[in-house]
Amino acid sequence: xxxxxxxxxxxxxxxGLGTFRDAGGLWSQYDLEEVATPEGFARNPDLVHAFYNxxxxxxxxxTPNAAHRAxxxxxxxxxxxxTLVTQNVDDLHARAGSRAVIQMHGAxxxxxxxxxxxxxxxxxTMSPTDRCPACRRAxxxxxxxxxxxxxxxxxxxxxxxxxxxxxxxxxxxxxVWPAAGFVKSARRNGAHCVELNLERSDLAAMFHAQxxxxxxxxxxxxVDSLLAQGG
Ligand code: OAD
Numbered sequence: 001x002x003x004x005x006x007x008x009x010x011x012x013x014x015x016g017l018g019t020f021r022d023a024g025g026l027w028s029q030y031d032l033e034e035v036a037t038p039e040g041f042a043r044n045p046d047l048v049h050a051f052y053n054x055x056x057x058x059x060x061x062x063t064p065n066a067a068h069r070a071x072x073x074x075x076x077x078x079x080x081x082x083t084l085v086t087q088n089v090d091d092l093h094a095r096a097g098s099r100a101v102i103q104m105h106g107a108x109x110x111x112x113x114x115x116x117x118x119x120x121x122x123x124x125t126m127s128p129t130d131r132c133p134a135c136r137r138a139x140x141x142x143x144x145x146x147x148x149x150x151x152x153x154x155x156x157x158x159x160x161x162x163x164x165x166x167x168x169x170x171x172x173x174x175x176v177w178p179a180a181g182f183v184k185s186a187r188r189n190g191a192h193c194v195e196l197n198l199e200r201s202d203l204a205a206m207f208h209a210q211x212x213x214x215x216x217x218x219x220x221x222x223v224d225s226l227l228a229q230g231g
Pocket of ligand 1: 007008009010011013014019020021022025036087088105145146147170171172173174175176196197198199201213214215216
């Protein structure tokens with residue numbers, strides 16, 4: 001079995017972290033163009049840092065939930081057979097015990113120097129005057145992928161999708177590319193594809209099956225059923 005799992009904001013919703021596109025979600029409170037694009041950062045770095053500083057604080061105060069823990073349990077039970085790809089910039093998968101997490105949209109808890117590419121652990125509060133510890137230039141930014149930028153580790157993800165026998169999308173609306181295209185790639189390669197979500201997403205028809213409900217309920221149950229199949 002080779003299982004590729006894609007997670008989105010819905011898996012962290014019950015840990016108290018907001019999703020983007022649900023009613024009251026982050027993109028109804030903030031203008032995506034202003035806080036999640038390189039152009040927005042160039043226009044108003046204070047605003048962008050304030051947005052990510054607040055999200056970093058929320059993340060630090062949150063704890064992993066039963067869904068994060070179930071995925072860590074799956075990885076531990078099936079060593080070398082699980083690739084966990086997340087669009088989330090929180091660190092809840094790692095804190096739940098998942099080891100090999102691909103954070104394709106980057107990490108809130110890391111800082112990046114836009115000039116020299118150096119990365120380091122983000123302080124709780126970042127500001128436009130922060131200097132890179134390596135090159136000393138004031139060009140620091142959150143190490144997150146903004147709209148218009150290329151997500152991280154796409155080659156590793158493509159290789160995992162190529163060999164996948166099972167693909168699961170958990171808590172993602174399927175509205176952001178390239179992650180929205182993963183189910184199509186996995187299916188083309190013959191993987192059995194399931195969606196675990198509070199409701200059917202726009203991509204629902206692409207999946208062989210749905211497990212509808214809160215992640216803390218449907219994810220542990222799905223992991224149990226996979227492990228019962230014998231791994
Ligand atoms: P969205 O906010 O677009 O979608 C969240 C999904 O989670 C929806 O389909 C909800 O129905 C579902 N959901 C909500 N609560 C849930 C729960 N308790 N259990 C299970 N499912 C639940 O978030 P993403 O799909 O992750 O990118 O968004 C993808 C990307 O868009 C993000 O990584 C971010 C955003 O703009 C960047 O910032 C680059």
